[in-house]
Amino acid sequence: MRWTFQRFPFFIHQTKKVPLYVYGTIHKRVPDISSLSQVFGANQIAATMEVNLLLLLIIVGILGVIYRQVKKHYDYFHDKPIPSMATVPLLGSTGPLMTKRCTFNDFIQTIYNKYPSAKIFGLFDMTTKMFVLRDPEVIKKITVKDFEYFVDRRPLFGANKEDDGNENILFNKTLVGMVDQRWRDMRAILSPAFTGSKMRAMFELIEQYCTQMVPILKEQSAESGYVDYEMKDFFSRVANDIIATCAFGLQVESLKSRDNEFYTMGKQMMNFNRFIVLLRVMGLRFFPSLMIKMGVDIVDREQNQYFSKIIKEAVRARETHGIVRPDMIHLLMQARKGTLKHQQETTESTAGFATVEESDVGKSVVSKTMSEPEFIAQCLIFFLAGFDTVSTGMLFMAYELALNPDIQQKLYEEIAQTNKELGGKPATYDTLQKMKYMDMVVSESLRMWPVAAFDRKCGRDYVLDDGAGLKFTIDAGTCIWVPVYGIHRDPKYYPNPDKFEPERFSDENRGKIDMTMYMPFGMGPRNCIGSRFALMEIKAIMYALLLNFSIERNEKTQVPLKLVKGFVGLQVENGLHLRFKKRK
Numbered sequence: 301m302r303w304t305f306q307r308f309p310f311f312i313h314q315t316k317k318v319p320l321y322v323y324g325t326i327h328k329r330v331p332d333i334s335s336l337s338q339v340f341g342a343n344q345i346a347a348t349m350e351v352n353l354l355l356l357l358i359i360v361g362i363l364g365v366i367y368r369q370v371k372k373h374y375d376y377f378h379d380k381p382i383p384s385m386a387t388v389p390l391l392g393s394t395g396p397l398m399t400k401r402c403t404f405n406d407f408i409q410t411i412y413n414k415y416p417s418a419k420i421f422g423l424f425d426m427t428t429k430m431f432v433l434r435d436p437e438v439i440k441k442i443t444v445k446d447f448e449y450f451v452d453r454r455p456l457f458g459a460n461k462e463d464d465g466n467e468n469i470l471f472n473k474t475l476v477g478m479v480d481q482r483w484r485d486m487r488a489i490l491s492p493a494f495t496g497s498k499m500r501a502m503f504e505l506i507e508q509y510c511t512q513m514v515p516i517l518k519e520q521s522a523e524s525g526y527v528d529y530e531m532k533d534f535f536s537r538v539a540n541d542i543i544a545t546c547a548f549g550l551q552v553e554s555l556k557s558r559d560n561e562f563y564t565m566g567k568q569m570m571n572f573n574r575f576i577v578l579l580r581v582m583g584l585r586f587f588p589s590l591m592i593k594m595g596v597d598i599v600d601r602e603q604n605q606y607f608s609k610i611i612k613e614a615v616r617a618r619e620t621h622g623i624v625r626p627d628m629i630h631l632l633m634q635a636r637k638g639t640l641k642h643q644q645e646t647t648e649s650t651a652g653f654a655t656v657e658e659s660d661v662g663k664s665v666v667s668k669t670m671s672e673p674e675f676i677a678q679c680l681i682f683f684l685a686g687f688d689t690v691s692t693g694m695l696f697m698a699y700e701l702a703l704n705p706d707i708q709q710k711l712y713e714e715i716a717q718t719n720k721e722l723g724g725k726p727a728t729y730d731t732l733q734k735m736k737y738m739d740m741v742v743s744e745s746l747r748m749w750p751v752a753a754f755d756r757k758c759g760r761d762y763v764l765d766d767g768a769g770l771k772f773t774i775d776a777g778t779c780i781w782v783p784v785y786g787i788h789r790d791p792k793y794y795p796n797p798d799k800f801e802p803e804r805f806s807d808e809n810r811g812k813i814d815m816t817m818y819m820p821f822g823m824g825p826r827n828c829i830g831s832r833f834a835l836m837e838i839k840a841i842m843y844a845l846l847l848n849f850s851i852e853r854n855e856k857t858q859v860p861l862k863l864v865k866g867f868v869g870l871q872v873e874n875g876l877h878l879r880f881k882k883r884k
């Protein structure tokens with residue numbers, strides 16, 4: 301007897317005498333050839349060996365074909381006149397991220413710096429072909445001028461057109477997840493809700509929130525004169541409460557009532573680091589149609605139903621009692637009736653240097669309206685697209701202010717001066733827009749700590765011609781990455797890039813900035829629709845906080861910050877701990 305491999309059930313057809321162990325997986329004890337010959341005879345053994353040999357050849361053949369296909373797939377960039385990164389089958393070029401050996405930011409910066417003279421280069425994000433853009437003209441061409449070829453984002457959550465009628469699927473109905481014409485129509489329907497004048501009206505709700513936030517913090521710091529917070533927790537609660545009031549018409553105090561239902565539901569929905577979410581992402585990525593038929597969405601069914609119910613009840617109450625509140629529900633109700641239109645903005649419509657402008661797609665007139673599930677999905681946008689981004693934006697601004705007390709002091713002086721001019725009354729939308737140093741600090745914070753990268757999917761074959769000898773086809777189905785973090789930290793565009801220097805954005809200096817290379821809110825018609833809202837929110841919260849507190853380090857503050865490794869956004873390892881110290 302000897303140890304051997306045996307996986308195939310051939311013998312079973314030949315004789316019932318053969319024990320079932322030949323069905324076993326590996327390393328089963330089977331009789332050797334000599335003892336088998338006593339049972340079957342030499343001819344049978346020879347036939348069996350032939351079958352096994354044939355099978356081996358078939359397997360080797362199949363493996364050979366797979367190898368050739370995989371190699372062909374990963375050789376994609378080799379016939380393009382651009383450099384490309386080395387790959388490992390299945391992990392592609394993003395192995396260090398997948399195996400959590402570096403942070404997303406470090407990865408983006410490393411690959412960006414790898415080919416300093418290239419305008420564009422190739423890599424594989426696991427199995428996805430990605431073109432990474434490094435050059436301002438190429439970025440402008442692809443994201444703005446020739447946008448028609450690159451309308452959609454990479455379908456991470458299986459976004460496609462097949463979800464119609466399925467109420468359980470919300471992500472595909474949000475502006476973020478929509479594609480093609482549906483996206484164009486929805487962008488045009490929604491964009492009048494995000495103009496400067498609408499934000500000015502909504503500011504009232506944010507201001508109300510600030511006036512309720514400050515007394516809570518004062519109460520919490522009454523004894524010691526300060527209150528310590530983990531900043532992600534703190535700003536997530538703040539962002540949550542602002543979404544509650546601005547998008548869902550609810551007033552919530554998550555700093556005080558820490559386990560309120562709205563907060564716990566929102567937190568659960570936004571927790572994408574769960575195994576079940578990973579399974580859904582994989583399912584939606586590889587079998588989108590099947591998942592959609594089964595009603596699987598990235599958003600949990602429980603949260604979907606919870607938030608849908610709030611919105612439906614709010615709409616009913618408003619229709620019944622004629623309630624008007626300057627929030628998202630009201631704007632979307634107007635949009636459904638077709639009464640929400642782009643108006644000529646009478647005053648300055650930017651909310652700061654970083655504001656992105658709406659393109660003709662957003663300004664076009666459409667006769668379409670939205671279904672009820674689409675209506676609900678757009679309210680969820682504040683969570684899906686605006687929750688983590690805003691709270692992270694505030695977190696890093698607080699960190700930089702704590703590390704740079706001189707900059708914080710200068711900002712405080714501007715705030716104190718504005719407060720004096722307002723006679724101690726709450727800030728208004730317009731006063732915030734006039735605060736130059738505040739805008740410089742926010743702009744610099746978003747430069748240093750942007751969303752690491754944004755992407756596009758190539759919808760049809762596109763010939764990239766830079767007019768200087770670089771010409772090749774970007775094939776339909778491949779994707780584009782704009783490595784924002786690498787660009788924002790490139791000394792060519794931002795001298796001394798790792799230094800927090802709001803002066804870069806002063807009136808004298810901002811003209812020197814190449815606007816294509818400043819993109820905290822993305823670029824082109826598919827840019828961030830909520831940039832005005834985000835800037836208004838960050839400024840209002842920072843104004844209220846700094847007027848009453850200084851932001852300082854405490855014994856738990858980690859300097860320099862360590863970010864979480866792997867394919868995750870900007871997350872701080874062990875949290876960012878800071879102190880709000882009451883001003884005298």
Ligand code: HEM
Nearest residue numbers: 476685686689690693754821822823826827828829830834
């Ligand atoms: C500091 C806060 C924020 C940052 C840094 C940010 C950044 C971004 C970026 C980089 C994109 C991708 C743009 C592109 O592909 O060109 C984006 C898209 C988007 N953002 Fe924001 N965002 C923020 C806040 C918000 C808020 C508050 C909302 C609320 C509505 C929002 C709604 C959206 C939507 C709906 C999209 C997708 C737009 C589309 O596909 O048409 N964002 N954001």
